[in-house]
Amino acid sequence: MKNLSLLAVLCLLTAALYAQSPPAATRFSLQGQAVDTASAPLASSTVMLLSAKDSSLVNFTRTGDNGAFSFKNIKPGNYVLKISFVGFIPYNQLIKPTGEAVIDLGPLKLKPITRELMEVVVRTAKAPLTIKGDTIEYNASSFKVPPGSTVEDLLRKLPGVQIDQDGNIRAQGQEVKKVTVDGKSFFGNDPKLATKNLQAEAITKVQVFNDKTEQAKLTGIDDGKKEKTVNLELKEEFKKGGFGKVTAGAGPASNNISTRFEGKGMYNKFDSKQQFSALLLGNNTNQQGLSFNDYQDFRGSNAFNFNDNADFGFSGANRYIYFGDDNESLTVPVGGGDGRGFSKNTAGGINYNYDTKKTKLSTSYYFNQTQIQLDAIRENKRYLPASASLRTTDTSNQNNLNTNHRISFRFEKQLDSMQTLVVISNGRLGSGNSNQQSLQRVFLNSGTGNEVQTTNSQSLNNSTTNQFAMANTLLYRVKLKKKGRSFGASATYQINKNDGDLLLKAQNEFYQATSVNDMLRSLNQDQGTNSRSSQYKANLLYVEPFAKKFTWESFYNFSLRNDEVDRDVVNLNDSRNRIDSLSLYYKNNYLFNRLGSSLRYSFKGLNISAGVAGQQFQLDGKFARDQGQPLQSIRRTYTTLIPNVSLNYSLKNNKSLYGGYDVGVQIPSSRDLQPVTSNSNPLAISRGNPDLLPQLNHNLSAYFNYFNPGSFTNFWANVYTTYYVNQIIYSQTVDPQTNIITIMPENLTGGRNLGTYLNFGFPLKKTKATLGLNTQLNFGHNLTRINSVLNETNNQNYSLGARLELTPKEWITFYGNANFSITDTRYSINTAQNQVIYNNSFRGDLNLKLPGSIYINTTLNYRTYKNERLNFNQQIPILSSSIYHILGSAKKAEIRLSAVDLLNRNVVVSQYAGQNYTSTESIQSLARYFMLSFTYNMRGVQGKIRRDGFY
């Protein structure tokens, strides 16, 4: 080892020596012999000749049986000779040409590494052992200590280190006099202070070596005494941190709107195991939910858990049954808010994650409240048999307040290397109230061309709801001994409670009524609905790889759902007397069983699977107008076989192909099944149908994908078709007297849909200009029964889109797109009403970076809507711009001035052509406003001119 320290000194001098030594003109040979401390030859040792300048390998050889080696014809220059032999400390020697043709080094002694270090450190702990002269270095992370341990606990684990009761340290039998941290003395000279106070987690390396005494260092005279010293090297970035950002902005009242404001703050704190985040946001600029990025920051390592699906089924398919419910999600909502109306939003939450290899825990609480005001004008035209049509105009004013509290809990435990247990619990407590005022007018066109107003309806709806929903899942997976064989089991309990109350006041005038009594109908009702639904699910999955390329998967699903609904409607004008025709009490049990099996072939990127499942759906329902009355029964059993075929093939050069056929089963919602009448819109009454069967969707689809990351070209094409059996369709009956529409679901077979989508993107000039083209075609054939006449609606939709990205310079970019869409709708019962709808949109985004960290972003979004038959024609240009400046050299703050909808034209419009109707909707929404905002981000803000690609 002395040789090594000598080498270190020599190395320092090398440069100087090299410059001074005269250029040795002749090449030379080098020879020697590797021996151990007892002078026995070390055969087959590795002998390397390194350049003295930078340790680069120049040549190497092996020693012969007698330990001898030689290098011939070496270019003049300085070298380091390095000899290594397993179990010995590598031997290093500086070689300087002497001018002689042959340099003979004679026997070179290699020292053995102590057996303990070799066996314990290198072999058992798998720790790289660094030899630096006299110093032997341990890698701290190779010695596992429990979290929170001190360095003392860590040292106890190191081979050759002992610690007594008082904390005194002995290394290789000698007492350690000094402990340094990164080479510096720590809290004076007591070695125990450092080892007892420092966290083991913060240490990356432990070095044990003999240092000169302080005395020797001071005097510069080596007294020959050495002190055992331990040096602790700290981790460079001890994985721990916190970051946060805050944005606040305000804008003046103008344009008949009040002062605008928005604010958002988020703070995250984390270390290698834990993540904590807190979030608060509020605004009146229609930003309802979290953005995707905010969601990721909020939920951290629990943002996505793709393996939590407890409803096992055909691989690749998702949920196995679909209930036609529209309950709000239990998990933190992302996005949302389509910019309709005027909304005031607040949201906030906290999240905590704890992740280790074996245990993962995540909990969160999230609160959100939205108050929204919607002023809408709607027009709806229904086509009736014999060229008649009914046009309804609706002017409404609505004020909603919705509040939700959500909690989530997820716990994952790796029981051992084979078994995993996951517990998930998500819950939501919500309340809402809504006030709606509406004026509806109905006009009848009996085919003569003249319209006659038949109805005038004024209504006032006042509703409150309280909801509670929770889903708890236990998921167990085990890998069995045979590679690839696995078993899964899961159980879920879900509960949904919904208590709603609706105060309904309406004045309906029917101008065509024949009796005076029918002329004016006024409603003043209190409708209370209490519903409760619980669902119990159990699932099993077994996967067996029965040959090298074949896998056999089987699953079983059980689901039992109990629904209980109590609906009481009373007449407030008649001393709260019950209205039996609108009231109902029912209890339903839905029992669902499915057993399925599939076979898969997988090899070299080709996966083909085929399977079949048998499923049975049983409805056992009881209903009456009121709890007290005798209950009537509905019983229904429905059994079906559903096949499933899929092909997944990845081909050479980034091409992939997919094809599949499956059958989806949609269970009727309980609202659709019960003979309940809902008159919340007095002119369109809906009623359930106890004879409904589940809907079957036969889906056939294929897609092809190609992309070339070298040429930046991509191509995507798909084709899909669905055929409906027992499709749940809402049939309509129009009362000839009052023109009130009664809507009732029924099963119809024969609806179908066929579509295709093509997308092609390629660079016009690589990295500077990219063009994308896409087209979508969709052909739908829908059935409806109108006044008992079957109507067939054929929809043809053609759309064409283009996308252009111009990124010529670092300071200017432009992103534009244009989309054209035409929908041609034909009605079999009333061909005179065939019509064409045009929806076009154009958008351009211009980003500029100006000197002085100033950025400008301008967006023009121009949309047009046209329906000639309805005389509907709207053009909405929305021009918005913002200018921002990044402050300071640290680039952590930003000040921004935004102008939204400079032309003050915003209206949210939609138009739709359905089975036997077309509708348009225009909602007055937040238009022009200005905002000055300030952002501070601890991690810095970045002005992005260019959009990010895939990373």
Next chain:
Amino acid sequence: MKKLLILLCLLTSSVTIAQKTEGVATYVRKEYWLKIANRLTFLSQEQKDREAQTWKNWEEDNKGIKMKLAFNANESLYTYNSDEPEEGGYSYRKSEFVLYNNFEKEHKTDIIEMLGKTYVIDDSLHAPVWKIGNQIKEVAGYICMKAETEDPIKKQKITAWFAQDIPVAAGPEMMNSLPGLILALDINDGDVTVEAISVTFRPLKSDDLKLPKLKGKKIDDEAYKAIIRQHIADRMTSRSSPYGWAGIRY
């Protein structure tokens, strides 16, 4: 390559060592894409932290992909260990990747599918410039020494651990020409690790070192480097990662 001739002479003289120069080593290659994303200069610190915080458990579950290296004293062939799906899962296609080296003739043939094409890189063998360090560690039962080099195009710091007592010049990925078989690689402080899990000494069969018959565009090392260099520059300009899915190998 005189050193190899010397090495050969030495090898033939000792039977015990000769047995240790022919066989198959199996490696596990792991890519840590969060670390790689952390090096993308166009991402803001906020984006890097977001990725790191969101996907940290996924990165921990990374099981890597198995590779194999067939070697003898003169030749080596490095490719995927198997085409069969792991643990009964789906089978994902792996891009063509076969590296053949002939140390005796100082020649190499690499078949690499990348950027939508299959390339056959046929050139003489250019050994990396190795710096030898003073550390030792154990990999797959062998005591290895440390050597370092830098990738001239990707500017990666590459650490190799080579076995002192397996005297062959072969190694995984494009790394070779050390005094012993390379059993572990570490690219850029853990962005990618390649570590041997087993080394089996056995006489090689004829097809162990056989290149598959594949059509591809024939290029030399310089052309290959030019493609890589251009691709990295293009992708970075368009704010996307040059590495990862269907890009180039890190």
